[in-house]
Amino acid sequence: MKNEIKIMRPGNIPPVAGDLRCWWTQSMLEEPLRIEVESVGECLKLHEALAAYDRHVANKERRLPHSSYGGLEEFVDGVWLEWSSDNINDIQALAAMIAEGLAELPDEDYPDHE
Numbered sequence: 001m002k003n004e005i006k007i008m009r010p011g012n013i014p015p016v017a018g019d020l021r022c023w024w025t026q027s028m029l030e031e032p033l034r035i036e037v038e039s040v041g042e043c044l045k046l047h048e049a050l051a052a053y054d055r056h057v058a059n060k061e062r063r064l065p066h067s068s069y070g071g072l073e074e075f076v077d078g079v080w081l082e083w084s085s086d087n088i089n090d091i092q093a094l095a096a097m098i099a100e101g102l103a104e105l106p107d108e109d110y111p112d113h114e
Contacts, residue, residue, distance in 0.1 A: 015075040020083065024050045024070035032070070040083070043072045044095055 015021075015036075022043035025032035033050075037043045047070045054068045071092065072083040 015080075017075055017077070019075040021073050021075075021080065022046050022070065023073060024068065026054065026068045034073075037072075040072065040094070043070075046070075047095065 019036065020039070020043065021034050021036045023032040023034045024047065035046065037046065050070065051068060069092070073080040074083045075081075
């Protein structure tokens with residue numbers, strides 16, 4: 001995607017297996033913003049911040065908010081694939097389950113967790 005906006009690690013270090021990147025877009029017609037993250041939890045926080053910003057801008061401009069949405073990708077076998085974990089299909093499903101108290105963040109988001 002030639003117009004894709006990417007924020008990469010310093011020095012444009014190429015991704016390695018297991019790397020994560022969060023994406024966000026306001027429309028299926030727009031290229032998503034992609035930002036490398038360290039964890040699933042970091043992506044969820046970023047989604048919350050971007051959604052709040054979208055609502056703020058819509059309120060300020062007195063218009064309906066965009067139907068923004070986002071996801072999380074993991075670098076696997078040389079390609080970026082949509083993230084999934086166990087029985088959870090994507091990060092939006094995980095966020096909904098956490099909000100309802102039906103799930104917690106995966107253990108990798110708690111390095112000292114035992």
